[in-house]
Amino acid sequence: MSEPATNRATASPWQPRSAWGGAVxxxxxxxxxxxxxxxxxxxxxFGLATLIAAEGKEADLQAALTKCLGLSLPEAGAAHLEGERGLIWSAPGQWLAVAPSPHDLRELPDALRGIAAVTDQSxxxxxxxxxxxxxxxxxxxxxxxxxxxxxxxxxxxxxxxxxxxxxxxxxxxxxxxxxxxxxxxxxxxxxxxxxxxxxxxxxxxxxxxxx
Missing domain, CATH: 3.30.1360.120 (Probable tRNA modification gtpase trme; domain 1)
Incomplete structure (x- = not known):
């Protein structure tokens, strides 16, 4: 006897796929x-997030990131890296946060509220x-x-x-x-x-x- 339909696991058609899938x-x-x-x-x-400092808040952003990630804001054209974590300069007042997984950046939106806009780019x-x-x-x-x-x-x-x-x-x-x-x-x-x-x-x- 076949298993009732209500008890069969339904596989989702939506499966995570590497950005490099099919090419590499x-x-x-x-x-x-x-x-x-x-x-x-x-x-x-990996985890990626763009950070855009609110006007006049770069010093506060620096303090918050030091507390959250243990990293300082890099100057123009620079990156501050520790292993697979880092902050990468992107533009005046903008940086890219890098981490081994998106989970490692999950606290940034709350930690930087009112200081910087945070957008997940993972x-x-x-x-x-x-x-x-x-x-x-x-x-x-x-x-x-x-x-x-x-x-x-x-x-x-x-x-x-x-x-x-x-x-x-x-x-x-x-x-x-x-x-x-x-x-x-x-x-x-x-x-x-x-x-x-x-x-x-x-x-x-x-x-x-x-x-």
Whole structure:
């Protein structure tokens, strides 16, 4: 006898999907000679939120963020990072908060009430980590800022474009390692550019999940 319909679990047709789903394949790509010069790591499950300070409230915002996140507000063109948490400068009076998961930023709206506008961006942007000895050379093919170490080093950030796609970019370390956030709707097009730009160096795609 079949189980009554009222007792059968109903699977939801709405399932979470990675912004990189359908575009990314794990493994080695591009030239096969020698070690990979580029590592691409799509990020999933992270937390992002934009913070816009109320007029005259930047000092209060600084104090509140130090209490909530243990991080200070970075100056223009900079990022303050501790592991996978950070604050990234976005524009005058605006910053991007980054965390391992959206849950880690859940207290910000209440903590910053009357001080700053907080908008969750976790599902509206795609995030990828670019690293390896040829990461700078590869990004220089399309990025609209000077990535030379004298001009752009660890904890530097920019809102710019890569291959005519708007991005927010910050350098994590001298490796170099970069994190790049792009509007979710452009994730497939941006990944297509990354694959082609990195092919000559040999690319290792890691951490593919949630597709």
């Amino acid at each position: 394949r794990a493994g080695r790509h591009g030239t096969a000679q020698g070690p990979a010069g580029i590592r691409l790591t799509p990020r999933n499950g 599902d509206s942007r795609a995030l990828v980590r670019v690293s390896g000895p040829q990461a700078r050379a590869m990004l220089a093919k399309g990025v609209a800022v000077d990535l030379h170490p004298r001009a752009f080093g660890p904890c530097r950030a920019a809102v710019t474009s890569i291959a005519h796609i708007g991005v927010q970019l910050w350098q994590r370390d001298a490796g170099p390692t970069y994190d790049i956030a792009v509007a979710r709707s452009f994730a497939g097009s941006f990944w297509h550019w990354l694959e082609h730009a990195a092919a000559e160096f040999g690319t290792e795609v890691e951490g593919v999940s949630g597709h």
